[in-house]
Amino acid sequence: MPVISFENVTKVYPLPAGDVVALDGVDIAIDEGEFVLIMGPSGSGKSTLLNIMGSLDVPTSGEVTIAGRKISGMDDDDLTLLRRDHIGFVFQQFNLIPLLSVVENVEYPLILKGRQNIARNRAKEVLMAVGIAETHFSHKPGELSGGQQQRVAIARALVNDPDFLLCDEPTGNLDSKTGTAIMDLLSRMNRDEGKTIVMVTHDIRMTEYADRTIQLEDGRVVV
Amino acid sequence: MTFFDLAVRNIKRHWLRSSLAVIGIVIGVIAIATLGIMGNSIGLMFSDMVTDVGDTLIVSPAAGVGGGKLTDREVTDIRRAVGSNVVIPFSTTADKVSVGEKESVVMIYAIPAEDIPLLLEKESGNYPRDTGGGCMIGSQVAANSRDNGLKLGARASIGGDTLRVVGVLKERGLGFDINPDYAIIVPYSWYSNHYDEDDYDQVIVKVRDVNDLDAVKAAIEQKMNRREEVVNVMDTRGILESIFAATDAITVFLAGIGAVSLVVAGVSILNVMLMSVTERTKEIGILRSIGTRRKEVMRMFIYEALILGLVGAAIGGVLSFCAGYVTTAVFVGNPDYLFHPKSLLYILFGMAFGVFTSVASGLYPAWKAAQLNPIEALRYE
Numbered sequence: 113m114p115v116i117s118f119e120n121v122t123k124v125y126p127l128p129a130g131d132v133v134a135l136d137g138v139d140i141a142i143d144e145g146e147f148v149l150i151m152g153p154s155g156s157g158k159s160t161l162l163n164i165m166g167s168l169d170v171p172t173s174g175e176v177t178i179a180g181r182k183i184s185g186m187d188d189d190d191l192t193l194l195r196r197d198h199i200g201f202v203f204q205q206f207n208l209i210p211l212l213s214v215v216e217n218v219e220y221p222l223i224l225k226g227r228q229n230i231a232r233n234r235a236k237e238v239l240m241a242v243g244i245a246e247t248h249f250s251h252k253p254g255e256l257s258g259g260q261q262q263r264v265a266i267a268r269a270l271v272n273d274p275d276f277l278l279c280d281e282p283t284g285n286l287d288s289k290t291g292t293a294i295m296d297l298l299s300r301m302n303r304d305e306g307k308t309i310v311m312v313t314h315d316i317r318m319t320e321y322a323d324r325t326i327q328l329e330d331g332r333v334v335v
Numbered sequence: 336m337t338f339f340d341l342a343v344r345n346i347k348r349h350w351l352r353s354s355l356a357v358i359g360i361v362i363g364v365i366a367i368a369t370l371g372i373m374g375n376s377i378g379l380m381f382s383d384m385v386t387d388v389g390d391t392l393i394v395s396p397a398a399g400v401g402g403g404k405l406t407d408r409e410v411t412d413i414r415r416a417v418g419s420n421v422v423i424p425f426s427t428t429a430d431k432v433s434v435g436e437k438e439s440v441v442m443i444y445a446i447p448a449e450d451i452p453l454l455l456e457k458e459s460g461n462y463p464r465d466t467g468g469g470c471m472i473g474s475q476v477a478a479n480s481r482d483n484g485l486k487l488g489a490r491a492s493i494g495g496d497t498l499r500v501v502g503v504l505k506e507r508g509l510g511f512d513i514n515p516d517y518a519i520i521v522p523y524s525w526y527s528n529h530y531d532e533d534d535y536d537q538v539i540v541k542v543r544d545v546n547d548l549d550a551v552k553a554a555i556e557q558k559m560n561r562r563e564e565v566v567n568v569m570d571t572r573g574i575l576e577s578i579f580a581a582t583d584a585i586t587v588f589l590a591g592i593g594a595v596s597l598v599v600a601g602v603s604i605l606n607v608m609l610m611s612v613t614e615r616t617k618e619i620g621i622l623r624s625i626g627t628r629r630k631e632v633m634r635m636f637i638y639e640a641l642i643l644g645l646v647g648a649a650i651g652g653v654l655s656f657c658a659g660y661v662t663t664a665v666f667v668g669n670p671d672y673l674f675h676p677k678s679l680l681y682i683l684f685g686m687a688f689g690v691f692t693s694v695a696s697g698l699y700p701a702w703k704a705a706q707l708n709p710i711e712a713l714r715y716e
Contacts, residue, residue, distance in 0.1 A: 168624060168710050189628055196626020207621045207713070211344045223337070224626050268625065 121174030152328035200269030208253035259290035276308035342638035360647025363597025368655035371681030374586025404534035416558035434484030442518035445526030460502030469501035608700035620712025640697020
């Protein structure tokens with residue numbers, strides 16, 4: 113069974129100037145262990161697709177199944193718990209909480225789940241796995257380089273052992289060398305740990321890391 | 336790391352802004368507590384000042400009847416109406432009293448000699464008798480003997496007559512019946528002769544059993560006011576009650592003024608927190624996107640308001656105690672009033688209201704934060 117499945121999904125934003133169709137009858141199935149790229153020009157519906165995959169948004173029509181759960185009819189709390197327990201987010205801007213130290217940022221999702229007892233050790237373990245030295249654990253995110261911050265963000269996304277990682281231009285704010293290192297890390301997670309990864313990007317070079325690419329244009333899947 | 340820790344860190348992040356909000360709460364708590372304590376102290380001061388006259392009725396002539404006096408006959412009627420309860424008629428005037436070279440104008444109470452011991456306690460000397468030309472002086476009159484010459488044994492001359500001061504009264508405090516502390520007490524017989532006067536100004540009725548007060552009052556009114564309003568009967572307990580009701584109302588009013596200042600503090604917390612929600616929109620977006628539920632975001636913000644309130648209430652409570660001490664010591668002159676349970680209760684009430692205001696002010700910003708759309712919040716810069 114696919115980790116993410118879209119069946120004839122449509123998303124319409126009603127605007128005063130007329131409805132905007134962001135997704136128009138999209139069918140997608142992403143299986144466990146896949147590394148899938150989502151590409152397309154701006155305005156093609158990438159962000160909308162990503163938001164719905166991340167259960168941050170719901171479709172206007174069609175059926176979306178995430179980690180075996182149909183999201184139609186879910187309320188805000190259900191969607192939030194779905195994000196918390198099954199999805200790992202990696203953003204272009206890292207989006208770490210500035211108030212929390214590196215290790216606290218990573219343990220935060222576990223604390224949301226009420227797993228205080230294991231949170232600290234698990235967070236350290238994952239941080240080491242993504243290549244953050246122990247000396248940085250008590251630093252604030254702002255004290256780290258961009259590449260290091262993105263590693264921390266990946267650790268935070270992985271800490272709850274999600275069904276898939278949802279990455280939104282994860283190398284977009286990094287220089288190419290650091291970006292490559294991050295892609296190597298994600299690729300390793302996919303290859304060695306079997307993590308399903310869905311990544312939205314503009315960067316054509318990313319295709320070499322991926323199993324396949326979903327190309328969007330005007331809200332439709334073209335490839 | 337918990338939501339509580341996160342709230343503490345958010346407060347510390349903007350410590351100046353948070354401190355100002357806390358100061359608002361502190362001022363509000365102090366205002367409620369101090370004004371409450373002040374009102375309560377005024378009430379306590381009254382009850383300390385006023386002699387315990389809960390057992391007394393005061394019968395005075397109804398306005399305009401008989402020249403505002405009660406005749407001997409009417410006093411006799413009152414005696415009949417009240418049965419075995421004590422009836423003390425008296426008159427009052429003021430006159431020049433001189434002792435040697437010293438002269439002053441003093442209040443004079445004329446009370447039948449045999450009734451004086453029933454009404455007033457003596458400090459020293461004796462009660463005056465109908466014969467013998469004696470009088471008594473009140474405690475404050477005695478205290479001013481250096482100016483007025485009135486002391487035990489002095490010869491006081493009133494309008495050509497000379498009376499000897501045979502006794503000094505105990506301090507009695509403010510009364511609803513008579514206020515003898517600043518007066519001279521003379522036997523009614525002397526007064527009647529001297530001023531050629533047979534009528535009385537008022538009648539004091541001492542009721543033996545306080546529970547009979549209303550019945551005795553009714554009996555007098557029924558007997559005296561059958562045809563027309565001849566007398567007014569005042570119930571001192573009722574006066575006392577209405578005074579306490581008034582001071583209570585003053586207290587509540589004063590505390591209400593304090594509460595207004597706390598509401599202002601609440602508005603400033605509301606403002607601070609709304610600002611904080613706007614500033615942290617992106618952060619809230621992150622928290623929501625990685626799985627923080629609405630109610631958890633809300634809880635985080637309410638914790639912040641709660642912490643501001645608790646800190647403000649704690650500081651305000653301590654300062655209220657100090658301010659209460661100053662208030663009671665300086666304005667009312669008796670710091671003991673601060674330790675009256677009701678005064679202390681005002682401090683607690685101020686603190687509780689401070690916490691409540693703070694949390695109430697945090698509710699709307701917290702709700703607003705929780706309602707943010709995670710997608711839009713994430714995009715916010």
